[in-house]
Amino acid sequence: MSSFNFDVITLIPKAFELINNLGVITRALDKNLINVNLYDLREYGEGSYRQVDDKPYGGGSGMLLKPEPIFKAHYSIKKFTKSRTLLMTPQGKVLKQNDLMRWSSLDQLIIICGQYEGFDERVRCLADEEISIGDYVLSGGEIPAMSIINGLTRLLPGTLGDPASLFDESHNSSLLEYPQYTRPKIFNGMKVPDVLTSGNHEEIKLWREQKSLERTLDRKNNLNLKHENKK
Numbered sequence: 001m002s003s004f005n006f007d008v009i010t011l012i013p014k015a016f017e018l019i020n021n022l023g024v025i026t027r028a029l030d031k032n033l034i035n036v037n038l039y040d041l042r043e044y045g046e047g048s049y050r051q052v053d054d055k056p057y058g059g060g061s062g063m064l065l066k067p068e069p070i071f072k073a074h075y076s077i078k079k080f081t082k083s084r085t086l087l088m089t090p091q092g093k094v095l096k097q098n099d100l101m102r103w104s105s106l107d108q109l110i111i112i113c114g115q116y117e118g119f120d121e122r123v124r125c126l127a128d129e130e131i132s133i134g135d136y137v138l139s140g141g142e143i144p145a146m147s148i149i150n151g152l153t154r155l156l157p158g159t160l161g162d163p164a165s166l167f168d169e170s171h172n173s174s175l176l177e178y179p180q181y182t183r184p185k186i187f188n189g190m191k192v193p194d195v196l197t198s199g200n201h202e203e204i205k206l207w208r209e210q211k212s213l214e215r216t217l218d219r220k221n222n223l224n225l226k227h228e229n230k231k
Contacts, residue, residue: 002107003032003033003034003035004034004104004108004109004152004153004156005037005080005108006034006035006036006037006108006109006111007037007039007077007108007111008036008037008039008111009039009070009073009074009077009110009111009112009113010038010040010041010141010142011040011041011052011065011113011140012115012140012142015140015142015146016036016038016142016145016146018146019146019149022150024150024153024160025149025150027159028153028156028158028159031159033156033157033158034149036149037077039073039077041065041070041073043073044069044072044076045069046066046068046069051066052065053065053066053115054066060117062118063117064117064118065114065115065118065119065120065123067120067123070123070126071123071126079108079110080106080107080108081107082106082107082108083107083108083110084106084108084109084128084129085109085111085112086109086110086127086128086129086131086148087112087114087126087129087131088111088113088114088131088132088141089114089118089119089131089132089141090132090135090136090137090138091130091132092129092132093129093131094131094133094135095131095133095147097151099131100148100151100152100155101155103148104152104156109148111141111145111148111149112126112141113141113142113145114140114141115139115140115141131144133147175212175213176215176216176219177215178207178208178211178212178215179211179215181193181196193207195207
């Protein structure tokens with residue numbers, strides 16, 4: 001089986017040292033299930049100062065990433081047959097579990113990390129998809145990129161010790177995951193539900209399905225109420 005390739009264009013490659021200490025990704029790297037290749041945008045900068053940013057036309061605060069370095073970095077990456085380029089931006093579509101599952105069938109994800117106040121509009125034409133990880137703004141696209149690397153890597157065969165655990169997780173279906181418990185049976189007066197210690201697998205299955213449905217309805221209704229109150 002060939003490795004899945006993550007090719008990341010970033011102004012802060014050192015930020016990705018963190019992923020070497022994340023259990024799932026570390027195992028995947030050790031097993032050659034993934035390759036994480038970092039492209040330091042500064043190396044593609046212009047002039048003796050390796051300039052990668054400039055002031056926006058028309059005025060405004062902050063600096064924008066110039067198009068030339070990003071295009072050069074993107075062109076330098078070897079493209080696989082099944083490849084997509086993602087642009088990390090707060091203006092993008094919010095990441096969903098289905099996106100990770102869809103991308104897991106590829107051979108390569110090229111991820112462009114934004115920085116500063118954003119990037120020159122012409123960079124957008126490089127991207128197949130524009131992705132955000134939520135309705136908030138971060139200082140750069142590195143954390144969103146690491147979220148994608150982590151989430152997708154977990155889906156690759158051979159990464160998890162127990163592949164069956166993927167099927168019960170929240171967001172793999174339209175329902176949130178049911179409550180789970182471990183030892184001790186009683187903690188601070190809080191007791192594990194009797195059904196889970198009954199040994200009756202059919203009753204446990206029904207209980208989990210019911211709790212999953214209840215949790216989903218409760219939390220999604222609360223979210224809807226919060227949105228309504230903001231209007």
